Amino acid sequence: MDFYMLAGIVMLVAWGGVTYTTDAPGWIHLMLTGGVFLIIWRLVVRDTPSGPNQKR
Numbered sequence: 001m002d003f004y005m006l007a008g009i010v011m012l013v014a015w016g017g018v019t020y021t022t023d024a025p026g027w028i029h030l031m032l033t034g035g036v037f038l039i040i041w042r043l044v045v046r047d048t049p050s051g052p053n054q055k056r
Contacts, residue, residue: 008038 015031018024 002042004038004042008035008042011035011038 011031012035015028015035018028018031
């Protein structure tokens with residue numbers, strides 16, 4: 001698991017914890033957006049031919 005996927009998962013877990021335990025202000029929900037973006041972006045980049053592990 002690479003850094004971006006792990007960062008996205010950590011952001012989602014932190015967002016869920018803060019949202020569940022407190023009256024979360026609106027900017028906390030940016031962690032939801034950022035976490036989902038990182039996970040989807042990493043999945044798409046991994047499957048493209050010009051991804052980060054391309055041999056040149």
